[in-house]
Amino acid sequence: MTINEGVLWVGGEAYPLRNISHVGQRRLTTDKGAARKKFILRTIGWLIVGGIFVSMAGIVGTVVFLAVEALLIWQLVSALKKPPVYGLVLNTSGTQREAIWSTRQEEIERLIHEITKAIGNPDVAQTIINVEHAVQGDLIQQYGAGSIGKAQHSGVGSIG
Numbered sequence: 001m002t003i004n005e006g007v008l009w010v011g012g013e014a015y016p017l018r019n020i021s022h023v024g025q026r027r028l029t030t031d032k033g034a035a036r037k038k039f040i041l042r043t044i045g046w047l048i049v050g051g052i053f054v055s056m057a058g059i060v061g062t063v064v065f066l067a068v069e070a071l072l073i074w075q076l077v078s079a080l081k082k083p084p085v086y087g088l089v090l091n092t093s094g095t096q097r098e099a100i101w102s103t104r105q106e107e108i109e110r111l112i113h114e115i116t117k118a119i120g121n122p123d124v125a126q127t128i129i130n131v132e133h134a135v136q137g138d139l140i141q142q143y144g145a146g147s148i149g150k151a152q153h154s155g156v157g158s159i160g
Contacts, residue, residue: 001100001111001129006122008090008115010099015090017122022091023115025108026098027084035079042072088112100131107131 001010008015046068054061086108087098102108114129 001131003114003118003124003127003129008118013097013099015092015099017115017119019092020090020115020119021093022089022096023112023119024089024091025105025112026087026089027105028087029084030079030082032080035076039072039076043069046072088115090115102131 001008003009003017006017008017008020046065050061050065050068054065057064083103084105085101085103086105087102088100088108088111090097090099100108100111111129111131114127118124118127
């Protein structure tokens with residue numbers, strides 16, 4: 001991220017400092033309740049199907065049964081261990097955008113502070129800020145009733 005000549009540059013995106021009306025942050029976390037529910041439902045289903053498979057296949061069936069249950073446990077643990085992700089939110093002329101995502105809240109708070117300082121004094125010298133724990137990708141919410149799939153939003157209001 002670079003602040004130069006009254007413009008905030010985030011990758012290839014340019015935000016004129018005079019057009020930024022709000023700087024804030026957003027936090028995304030894994031829905032742990034939904035992950036547990038998904039694990040329980042899959043485990044119950046696998047106990048039924050796997051029990052039939054074990055009774056028909058013997059030793060091989062038992063090995064497959066244990067391997068699939070281990071996979072289900074691994075999926076649960078990996079979902080529960082995902083860290084929260086923090087986003088830098090910029091409002092410009094009524095449009096809200098999430099500009100940068102990081103696994104470290106301190107980095108986003110520092111960016112908010114630097115951008116706010118630059119908005120107050122847009123003619124300062126060039127500032128370059130490196131985000132060491134940046135997260136790249138699209139916003140995809142696949143858990144629970146709020147599942148929206150892949151979201152790309154560049155208008156007023158909420159995605160959900």
